[in-house]
Amino acid sequence: MSKKTIFFLLCLTILAGPLFGAELLYFTDPAFQDLGGKTQPSTLFSHDLHAVTYQVSCDTCHHVYANGKNVWKEGDPVQLCSDCHGGSKAELVNAYHMNCWGCHKRIKQAYAAADAPTSNCKKCHVPQDKLEKEKKNIQRKTENKNKKLMRVINKLKTKSFY
Numbered sequence: 001m002s003k004k005t006i007f008f009l010l011c012l013t014i015l016a017g018p019l020f021g022a023e024l025l026y027f028t029d030p031a032f033q034d035l036g037g038k039t040q041p042s043t044l045f046s047h048d049l050h051a052v053t054y055q056v057s058c059d060t061c062h063h064v065y066a067n068g069k070n071v072w073k074e075g076d077p078v079q080l081c082s083d084c085h086g087g088s089k090a091e092l093v094n095a096y097h098m099n100c101w102g103c104h105k106r107i108k109q110a111y112a113a114a115d116a117p118t119s120n121c122k123k124c125h126v127p128q129d130k131l132e133k134e135k136k137n138i139q140r141k142t143e144n145k146n147k148k149l150m151r152v153i154n155k156l157k158t159k160s161f162y
């Protein structure tokens with residue numbers, strides 16, 4: 001390995017370390033407990049698959065608006081979605097589903113073979129007994145980028161969808 005490669009790898013670890021340390025989130029927004037409780041299993045979400053493999057920019061999902069503009073930048077603190085969309089259970093579910101589903105739907109319209117779940121609830125709301133299997137599946141997808149899908153996403157990007 002050349003010195004340059006080692007330096008590059010070091011930078012990569014430093015950059016990737018703090019950002020994606022807790023890379024596979026199995027999360028549930030705690031606000032649902034006060035809004036009538038939960039009906040679905042927690043959600044499995046991979047930052048790596050989205051932000052690294054398919055280059056979805058952070059501010060597609062994270063935002064803080066000032067004068068109608070998103071002023072959130074990488075490195076800024078991340079609040080829970082419910083801090084701002086937690087008025088009711090319906091409002092909060094909508095915020096999550098509009099964000100996640102909205103993009104997945106657009107991608108599937110452009111490329112039907114995309115494995116971006118919409119109506120298959122269990123692909124996002126992963127039951128405990130399917131967790132290990134689904135983690136492996138996402139890991140495999142993260143490491144094997146689908147080039148055709150990437151081309152479709154790049155086209156959506158030029159239409160300023162992202």
Ligand code: HEC
Pocket residue numbers: 019022025027028029045047050051056057058059060061062074075078079080081082
């Ligand atoms: C596709 C949507 C999406 C993208 C893209 C995205 N995130 Fe997130 N991120 C989320 C969701 C959802 C959560 C969990 C929020 C919650 O708990 O309410 C989260 C949580 C976080 C957290 C707090 C939890 C943790 O893991 O420590 C940080 C920090 C974060 N994101 C940073 C980033 C950065 C930096 C990028 C870009 C490199 C990024 N995110 C890209 C959706 C996204």
Ligand code: HEC
Pocket residue numbers: 061062063064065068079080081082083084085094095096098099
């Ligand atoms: C700091 C407050 C804040 C946080 C945190 C926040 N949002 Fe938002 N969000 C807003 C505001 C304000 C708007 C309205 C922007 C507008 O319509 O001008 C918005 C808009 C949206 C929209 C578009 C709704 C529409 O009518 O077009 C979606 C979807 C959304 N947020 C989802 C999320 C998700 C998912 C998270 C967590 C990852 C999140 N938001 C975190 C404040 C926030």
Ligand code: HEC
Pocket residue numbers: 043044045046049050054056060061096099100101103104107113114115116117123124134137138141146149153162
């Ligand atoms: C801007 C686009 C975009 C947004 C927003 C987005 N995704 Fe995705 N998602 C993708 C792409 C691209 C893939 C990869 C599809 C493939 O591999 O065929 C994907 C794949 C997934 C998968 C993997 C499916 C499997 O194999 O199990 C899950 C789970 C997932 N997304 C959950 C979420 C969740 C939860 C959110 C909201 C917090 C979200 N996504 C928001 C673009 C997006």
Ligand code: HEC
Pocket residue numbers: 027028029032037038039040041042043093096097100101104117118119120121122123124125
């Ligand atoms: C693309 C990913 C995705 C898909 C597919 C999806 N959801 Fe969700 N859903 C989320 C996220 C993210 C949240 C908020 C995080 C959490 O608390 O789990 C959520 C929250 C919810 C909630 C509120 C919390 C609760 O447990 O009561 C309900 C209800 C819900 N989803 C129902 C569904 C149903 C029914 C389907 C299938 C028709 C579905 N979702 C498909 C991502 C998804």
